Amino acid sequence: MNYCLMHKNVAVALLELDEETGFIQKAKALYEREHLPCGVRVLNGLPDRAALNDWWLERSIPASRSGIVRALEILDLKTTKMLLLRCFGLSLSDQYWMKPENSGLEWGQINFFENGFSEDIGDVLLGKTDKSADLDFSSPDNTSDGCLKKRWKILDGKRVLLKSGSNPFQQQPFNEVIASAVAERLKIPHVEYKLLWDDGVPFSVCEDFIDTKTELISAWRIMQSVKRENGVSVYRHYINCCERFGVKDIGPAVDKMIVLDYIIANEDRHQNNFGLIRDPDSLTWLGAAPIFDSGTSLGYDKLAGQILSGRDIECKPFKKRHEDQIKLVTSFDWIDFDALSDVDEEIREILSAAGKFVDDERREAIIESVQGRISALKVFASERSPQRDELIDDIPADSAEEF
């Protein structure tokens, strides 16, 4: 069946989609080249179908999502890709959607920013129901990314994302709150995460930082906009791409992200976990997105001894080791170390609420490791000399998360 790829009310391209699988089978016409998803090239006057499929299928819930096998059983679907068209591909993070040709549907009637949405898919994804009859599939949960169980809800009129942790420590929601606290102290633009308990399970909750006048474009997409030349590091490539889009002050924003990730030992700042904000109407690039998704950090899956040892900490998106990634920071002058002097107390308070999930030994190990990393950062910042961006330390390949 034919669908028009839409960007709010702008018709971008005419496509033929297989409704069973969700795949784009053919690109039939291109109307507005500038509005194509970032990184999708035009070949012989038509959008590159393979690149469009990559972009489109990236919108589906990843196969690695916790609990997805059971959810698909209940929904009686083979893959999460089949959910995409059930909500016209609408999301709460950007403004793209697929309009059935000749349907007369308008963005204003159906977008999830201004209209309500069903809780059915969220209930299934969170394992709250086994009900499979009469489900209403119109939900932004069909297009939400990431491995952890999550759902969008409207609370007090605001669109919020609820996200759980993983066993055995369920630490990620607490980590999100701690990352918010560290970012707040260092005045790093960030999404504010709070804690919410539901049925004895901890969740992080944050407001949608996108509205009808903005959209999130991931670093992964931004880096698809130009081929990375041999000899250009991932870091340099990202900075170059942003500058090409006219985002001039990206360096300081990346500095802040690297510093925060160093302090909290973030292991998962992959290329879909940061990016830029764009105005979907004028296509003006507005700057770096606030920091979000910092929960896979603070030794979330490690034992207390391993947390204290500081070994085996993965690093992304630029270098394999935080010790090398921190060398990319161009200035540490903005860091107010005094603002971190009593951060241990705040972390202790946040983790004390975790009850059985984080015992005393684990909590103190996390605090000690953060203090150790702050001290190391202080020394590094005071002693630093200009560093080289060595390719040998780069991550092995450009990678977003695995789909």
Ligand SMILES: Nc1ncnc2c1ncn2[C@@H]1O[C@H](COP(=O)(O)OP(=O)(O)OP(=O)(O)O)[C@@H](O)[C@H]1O
């Ligand atoms: N507050 C928000 N406002 C708008 N979009 C958001 C918000 N938080 C997350 N998103 C979008 O939802 C996606 C999934 O969220 P998030 O990255 O927090 O989940 P995750 O399961 O922790 O991901 P990962 O697999 O990277 O660990 C993000 O990549 C981003 O596109």
Ligand SMILES: [Mg+2]
């Ligand atoms: Mg993520």
